[in-house]
Amino acid sequence: xxxxxxxxxxxxxxxxxxxxxxxxxxxxxxxxxxxxxxxxxxxxxxxxxxxxxxxxxxxxxxxxxxxxxxxxxxxxxxxxxxxxxxxxxxxxxxxxxxxxxxxxxxxxxxxxxxxxxxxxxxxxxxxxxxxxxxxxxxxxxxxxxxxxxxxxxxxxxxxxxxxxxxxxxxxxxxxxxxxxxxxxxxxxxxxxxxxxxxxxxxxxxxxxxxxxxxxxxxxxxxxxxxxxxxxxx
Amino acid sequence: xxxxxxxxxxxxxxxxxxxxxxxxxxxxxxxxxxxxxxxxxxxxxxxxxxxxxxxxxxxxxxxxxxxxxxxxxxxxxxxxxxxxxxxxxxxxxxxxxxxxxxxxxxxxxxxxxxxxxxxxxxxxxxxxxxxxxxxxxxxxxxxxxxxxxxxxxxxxxxxxxxxxxxxxxxxxxxxxxxxxxxxxxxxxxxxxxxxxxxxxxxxxxxxxxxxxxxxxxxxxxxxxxxxxxxxxxxxxxxxxxxxxxxxxxxxxxxxxxxxxxxxxxxxxxxxxxxxx
Numbered sequence: 001x002x003x004x005x006x007x008x009x010x011x012x013x014x015x016x017x018x019x020x021x022x023x024x025x026x027x028x029x030x031x032x033x034x035x036x037x038x039x040x041x042x043x044x045x046x047x048x049x050x051x052x053x054x055x056x057x058x059x060x061x062x063x064x065x066x067x068x069x070x071x072x073x074x075x076x077x078x079x080x081x082x083x084x085x086x087x088x089x090x091x092x093x094x095x096x097x098x099x100x101x102x103x104x105x106x107x108x109x110x111x112x113x114x115x116x117x118x119x120x121x122x123x124x125x126x127x128x129x130x131x132x133x134x135x136x137x138x139x140x141x142x143x144x145x146x147x148x149x150x151x152x153x154x155x156x157x158x159x160x161x162x163x164x165x166x167x168x169x170x171x172x173x174x175x176x177x178x179x180x181x182x183x184x185x186x187x188x189x190x191x192x193x194x195x196x197x198x199x200x201x202x203x204x205x206x207x208x209x210x211x212x213x214x215x216x217x218x219x220x221x222x223x224x225x226x227x228x229x230x231x232x233x
Numbered sequence: 234x235x236x237x238x239x240x241x242x243x244x245x246x247x248x249x250x251x252x253x254x255x256x257x258x259x260x261x262x263x264x265x266x267x268x269x270x271x272x273x274x275x276x277x278x279x280x281x282x283x284x285x286x287x288x289x290x291x292x293x294x295x296x297x298x299x300x301x302x303x304x305x306x307x308x309x310x311x312x313x314x315x316x317x318x319x320x321x322x323x324x325x326x327x328x329x330x331x332x333x334x335x336x337x338x339x340x341x342x343x344x345x346x347x348x349x350x351x352x353x354x355x356x357x358x359x360x361x362x363x364x365x366x367x368x369x370x371x372x373x374x375x376x377x378x379x380x381x382x383x384x385x386x387x388x389x390x391x392x393x394x395x396x397x398x399x400x401x402x403x404x405x406x407x408x409x410x411x412x413x414x415x416x417x418x419x420x421x422x423x424x425x426x427x428x429x430x431x432x433x434x435x436x437x438x439x440x441x442x443x444x445x446x447x448x449x450x451x452x453x454x455x456x457x458x459x460x461x462x463x464x465x466x467x468x469x470x471x472x473x474x475x476x477x478x479x480x481x482x483x484x485x486x487x488x489x490x491x492x493x494x495x496x497x498x499x500x501x502x503x504x505x506x507x508x509x
Contacts, residue, residue: 044366051406071411072341077404081503090422091414132412 004172005140006030010061023194034187043059043176044195047144070133072143076125078117085113088132103135123154141171200227291473299473316458320443324381331390339398360385378450385446389438397431433497442490
């Protein structure tokens with residue numbers, strides 16, 4: 001049982017949405033994995049299982065995640081009645097103030113600590129959510145389409161920010177997304193979920209030389225699109 | 234014949250488009266006094282012109298001078314202190330019970346079944362209909378008076394707090410779980426702030442209910458308090474003293490409502506709403 005996150009033969013059934021049919025997945029420490037899939041493929045269900053949010057679900061299998069696991073949702077999910085800083089250090093106690101401030105500075109929100117969440121833009125709110133996840137020094141970061149609600153320009157900036165911060169803090173990351181380019185750009189490895197099963201496990205390994213990099217990205221993209229275009233089994 | 238150029242010339246320059254404002258403008262702090270001030274003006278005019286018989290309703294200035302006399306004698310402040318003490322005690326105990334039971338019924342399934350069912354049952358019985366029983370159980374002393382007021386306060390506080398608590402977004406509960414908040418932190422950082430707007434609404438209704446219950450219990454049997462003062466004045470047909478009593482009730486009701494609104498403004502700074 002090595003690896004940071006570890007899922008074996010996970011089965012989940014819901015009455016209305018999301019089904020998992022025997023999923024095996026390992027995420028190594030520091031590894032950035034993108035989880036792709038069409039809507040309804042079960043990717044959110046898998047993430048919720050890892051986050052421990054599926055109390056009501058029926059199913060079987062084994063899920064193991066590290067003690068320090070943070071979750072970023074599609075909405076920033078800030079408490080409107082707490083200031084930005086209090087949202088970041090929610091549940092950690094006032095002694096974490098300094099670290100909270102430092103993390104806010106890291107996500108580019110220095111001196112906004114006393115603002116109310118509604119005073120921030122959508123992108124800024126999501127950055128607060130990122131700070132809230134990172135201030136806990138997670139070993140595993142679970143992100144459920146965290147940039148899905150942002151405009152294209154803000155999303156590009158958030159990609160750069162996430163890449164930079166993932167190098168500094170080096171958590172294992174599982175990013176749920178339906179955006180193929182986002183997955184190629186950010187992840188070390190891409191897994192694809194279809195009808196509750198993992199159907200593809202593809203290392204990205206983008207070279208640093210720009211030309212080779214583009215070539216590799218194009219090839220990964222092609223493989224993913226090909227898999228996506230196949231009819232579901 | 235070519236009308237085209239004329240039409241082009243006649244086309245008016247487009248006016249800048251302004252959307253109709255649906256939200257209301259920011260309100261002034263003292264704006265609430267406008268209605269009462271107009272009523273006072275109307276009343277004064279009727280009194281001056283003699284339309285109002287002072288035996289039926291004395292003029293506003295009679296109320297003021299009688300009020301000054303009563304203060305000089307010490308009767309007004311003495312009775313007011315007693316009344317205020319009753320109302321505050323009732324408000325205090327009623328609020329505590331309302332919030333506590335709202336938490337119990339909102340946060341546990343069993344509690345919800347037991348408490349909420351009982352409260353809904355009791356809601357059908359007017360509080361005043363309970364007074365004979367209250368007298369039977371608690372006597373005619375202060376305990377009965379404070380209990381009646383507390384019961385009257387309890388219901389709006391319970392109902393509003395419970396409603397707000399049930400409306401707390403389940404996404405915040407998920408957030409609390411992923412952040413591994415303790416039960417206490419969950420309560421203090423998510424449940425209580427989330428239910429606070431409801432509690433404050435309940436408190437406004439509760440304050441009004443407290444004064445209402447106060448009037449009733451003080452007129453039933455009492456040897457002190459504003460209600461007692463009014464009842465006594467009625468026996469001697471002192472309409473001016475009765476009027477002072479009414480004015481004091483009105484000021485108390487208006488003042489307590491304004492106070493709660495002020496607290497609301499402070500406590501709910503984080504909200505962006507239509508009505509501010």
